[in-house]
Structures are given as C-alpha cells and as structure tokens.
Amino acid sequence: NAGVTQTPKFRVLKTGQSMTLLCAQDMNHEYMYWYRQDPGMGLRLIHYSVGEGTTAKGEVPDGYNVSRLKKQNFLLGLESAAPSQTSVYFCASARTEKNYGYTFGSGTRLTVV
Amino acid sequence: KNQVEQSPQSLIILEGKNCTLQCNYTVSPFSNLRWYKQDTGRGPVSLTIMTFSENTKSNGRYTATLDADTKQSSLHITASQLSDSASYICVVSSSGGYNKLIFGAGTRLAVHP
Numbered sequence: 001n002a003g004v005t006q007t008p009k010f011r012v013l014k015t016g017q018s019m020t021l022l023c024a025q026d027m028n029h030e031y032m033y034w035y036r037q038d039p040g041m042g043l044r045l046i047h048y049s050v051g052e053g054t055t056a057k058g059e060v061p062d063g064y065n066v067s068r069l070k071k072q073n074f075l076l077g078l079e080s081a082a083p084s085q086t087s088v089y090f091c092a093s094a095r096t097e098k099n100y101g102y103t104f105g106s107g108t109r110l111t112v113v
Numbered sequence: 114k115n116q117v118e119q120s121p122q123s124l125i126i127l128e129g130k131n132c133t134l135q136c137n138y139t140v141s142p143f144s145n146l147r148w149y150k151q152d153t154g155r156g157p158v159s160l161t162i163m164t165f166s167e168n169t170k171s172n173g174r175y176t177a178t179l180d181a182d183t184k185q186s187s188l189h190i191t192a193s194q195l196s197d198s199a200s201y202i203c204v205v206s207s208s209g210g211y212n213k214l215i216f217g218a219g220t221r222l223a224v225h226p
Contacts, residue, residue, distance in 0.1 A: 042117065042216030090156050104156030
C-alpha cells in the first residue's frame with residue numbers, strides 16, 4: 001500500500017517553461033488536494049478535487065491548473081513557470097469531507113530559475 | 114481572518130527531556146484541530162485530531178490538549194528521542210465551505226544527544 005505518491009521528487013525549470021506534477025493515491029479517496037509550502041509559512045491550498053472529474057480553486061490558484069480525469073490521479077500543471085512558484089508542493093488525499101484520514105505525499109521540490 | 118500561530122518557531126532540547134509546543138488560533142467556524150509531524154524532506158504525518166468536545170488526546174509520547182474557550186492547543190512530548198527532531202505543525206479545520214484546513218507555520222524541534 002503506497003498511499004500517496006508524487007512524481008517527480010525534484011525539478012528545476014527555467015522561467016516560462018511548463019511542467020506537470022503527478023499525484024497518485026491507491027486508497028480510493030474521493031478528495032484530493034494540492035498545497036505549496038514556503039519557508040516560514042503554513043501550507044497553502046492551490047486547488048482541490050471532491051471527486052473524479054471535479055476541480056476547484058483554493059487559496060492561491062493563480063498560475064496553476066489541475067485535472068482529475070481518474071479518481072486515483074490528480075495533476076498539477078504550471079503553464080509558464082515563474083520564480084515565485086519556487087516551492088515545495090504537496091499532494092494530499094482524504095476519505096471524507098471532514099478530512100479524517102488525511103494523507104500527504106512526500107513532496108516535490110520545484111525550483112524556477 | 115482565520116489564522117494559526119505557533120510558538121516557539123524553533124526549539125532545541127536534550128534527548129530524554131520533555132517539551133511543550135504551543136498553538137493559538139482564530140478560526141471560525143471551528144471543526145477540529147490536528148497536530149502533524151513533518152520530517153525533513155517528507156510530507157506531514159498526523160499525530161492527533163481533536164474535536165471541540167475533546168480536551169486531550171495522546172499518541173504514545175505525544176499528548177495534545179485543546180482549550181476551545183481560549184482557542185489554544187499544546188503538544189507535549191515526553192522523554193524526547195533523537196527521532197523526534199522534526200517540524201510540528203498545528204492545523205485547524207474550519208467547517209465552513211469545503212472543510213478548509215488552516216496551517217500554522219510549524220515549530221522546528223531539534224533533539225540533541
């Protein structure tokens with residue numbers, strides 16, 4: 001049982017390049033989330049999904065897009081990377097709306113130069 | 114504004130000693146409060162979850178308390194071990210909207226031999 005798996009673990013992008021971060025969970029969770037973690041700040045929600053085929057904006061959605069075509073996968077896209085998007089990105093999934101059993105992936109460290 | 118503040122920002126203790134981490138929050142409406150442990154380079158892992166009616170909850174050497182009246186929580190670590198070195202994050206769940214999680218910036222704990 002792998003839980004929540006994020007790929008890649010590390011990536012360096014040049015400003016303006018695009019990339020997709022993949023999050024996969026094998027717990028049959030309905031809810032999935034993308035967060036970013038910056039030094040000295042708490043995790044901030046970028047986008048989330050309450051089920052297959054659904055997505056919604058979180059606290060800091062600008063510059064990111066997401067898709068949830070399959071229940072087990074939640075993709076985070078950066079269309080034109082900016083240095084301000086340098087961060088550690090975490091995916092999480094949850095079984096219920098009240099988020100009990102919230103499980104995080106191990107993160108993707110992204111640097112935009 | 115919903116906020117979660119943690120203190121201290123960082124803490125160094127000797128192996129075997131006890132310590133207490135603090136969390137103050139201004140989140141409404143309140144659903145539950147969680148403490149997470151985040152090892153370096155890893156995603157957060159849940160330690161405890163407390164609802165409004167719970168005053169204390171333990172998980173091994175970790176004991177969390179909640180005072181919903183003063184909106185304060187603490188995490189007490191007993192007989193610290195080197196493996197306790199990590200960041201400890203206080204997270205408050207708001208029952209408004211999509212059950213939003215508000216993250217504190219964390220307390221970085223270093224346990225020295």
